[in-house]
Amino acid sequence: MVIALRNLDINAQVYEKAHCLRPVGAGLSLLPNGLNSLEVISPGITKTLKSAGSQTHKLNLHKSTGELIGQKSVTLQEKYGQPMLQIRWSQLQDILASQLPPDIIHLDHRCIGFNQNHQGVEVSFDNNTTVKADLLIGADGLNSAVRQTLIGDGEPCYAGRMSWRAVIRYSHPKLLANEVMSMTAPDGKIFGFFDLGSGYVFWSAATLCPEGNISPNPTAIKSRLQEKFADWAEPVQEILQVTNPEDIVERPICDRPPLENWSQSRVTLLGDAAHPMVPLLGQGANTAFEDAWELSQCLRHAVNIETALTNYENSRKPRTQVIQIRNAVQAKRAYEADSETYLSKMMQQAQLSDTEFEQWLYNYQPSVTSHS
Numbered sequence: 001m002v003i004a005l006r007n008l009d010i011n012a013q014v015y016e017k018a019h020c021l022r023p024v025g026a027g028l029s030l031l032p033n034g035l036n037s038l039e040v041i042s043p044g045i046t047k048t049l050k051s052a053g054s055q056t057h058k059l060n061l062h063k064s065t066g067e068l069i070g071q072k073s074v075t076l077q078e079k080y081g082q083p084m085l086q087i088r089w090s091q092l093q094d095i096l097a098s099q100l101p102p103d104i105i106h107l108d109h110r111c112i113g114f115n116q117n118h119q120g121v122e123v124s125f126d127n128n129t130t131v132k133a134d135l136l137i138g139a140d141g142l143n144s145a146v147r148q149t150l151i152g153d154g155e156p157c158y159a160g161r162m163s164w165r166a167v168i169r170y171s172h173p174k175l176l177a178n179e180v181m182s183m184t185a186p187d188g189k190i191f192g193f194f195d196l197g198s199g200y201v202f203w204s205a206a207t208l209c210p211e212g213n214i215s216p217n218p219t220a221i222k223s224r225l226q227e228k229f230a231d232w233a234e235p236v237q238e239i240l241q242v243t244n245p246e247d248i249v250e251r252p253i254c255d256r257p258p259l260e261n262w263s264q265s266r267v268t269l270l271g272d273a274a275h276p277m278v279p280l281l282g283q284g285a286n287t288a289f290e291d292a293w294e295l296s297q298c299l300r301h302a303v304n305i306e307t308a309l310t311n312y313e314n315s316r317k318p319r320t321q322v323i324q325i326r327n328a329v330q331a332k333r334a335y336e337a338d339s340e341t342y343l344s345k346m347m348q349q350a351q352l353s354d355t356e357f358e359q360w361l362y363n364y365q366p367s368v369t370s371h372s
């Protein structure tokens, strides 16, 4: 987002709660819609990303016993002009940060709220500082503090699944370059391995879990995983054995129902703060990149900030709602519906066939037309 804004000569600054820039998400899949958005924000960046990651050409599905169930070629590049790209968060972060002057990223700033009036918005941080600005974009994730001040809809909803992820340097005869191996069991457990190139593998595991309890420390996280996947075939046992407990990210899978509105005067939301989704389709970050481009274009073309935010929200809501609901449907997720009519309308929109949905999702082209 900040790159897109600074390209418009907007003096955008980042306020981040972390003490240092540390990759916490392990690895992720970048998909045609997200890659196309990044490319318009920063021409040439997808070439750099592709040389840093691994383009998936084949998916292999196995039982937990190791038996091969099926294989599928990945032809996104041929169909949509961009691949399925697996990349380490650290590399994505470095590539994006290298496009920004370092002094615009203010670490150790946890936003705790804001006040706004017609003149501007004042943002408060937990280090007793405040910052005045013309516009506040809450890109502060699933537990967004900006969203709490703006909407106040409380905690995210636990989706009944726990997840664990890590990136390690690792090789195994079953894990091939440019391929993804996924293992699954009838009790809902899954374990996936994603080649990231340069000798790195991203693994990701999930189980159904009635409670979204977090383990007390890294050693307990690793023991919990080894217990849950004790009878699974290789390479599960070996990869868990060699993964450093400190590198495992344990997270309850959460989302929220789609919002009716997520902007007010000079404040808006972006990415997970606006439309968090369960990660079945790998779209959380990809849709955040779409948001970033569209918000920058609305700011570029509108007569004032308020109009720009209205245009941004009107443009983004229909698409992100369908993706949120589609993820939820595939995860057999039921919201506590406080607006059943609204949600059932969204459900219908999300009931496209798999092929129709894939085409709609990946054929997304970042718009360069003007919004006024």
Ligand SMILES: Cc1cc2nc3c(=O)[nH]c(=O)nc-3n(C[C@H](O)[C@H](O)[C@H](O)COP(=O)(O)OP(=O)(O)OC[C@H]3O[C@@H](n4cnc5c(N)ncnc54)[C@H](O)[C@@H]3O)c2cc1C
Residues within 6 Å of the ligand: 015, 016, 017, 018, 025, 027, 028, 029, 030, 109, 110, 111, 112, 139, 140, 141, 142, 143, 144, 145, 146, 163, 164, 165, 204, 251, 253, 270, 271, 272, 273, 279, 281, 282, 283, 284, 285, 286, 287, 288
């Ligand atoms: C298991 C799993 C796998 C996933 N796989 C994929 C995938 O393959 N592809 C994909 O596109 N998406 C994937 N996602 C989703 C993706 O990780 C998120 O959708 C994406 O990171 C959202 O980006 P964001 O910038 O909105 O929020 P975040 O990435 O959460 O970033 C928010 C930032 O704000 C900071 N912050 C938070 N609160 C405050 C505060 N109060 N003050 C200041 N700073 C604050 C945080 O430290 C963080 O740096 C996955 C998610 C999970 C759980």
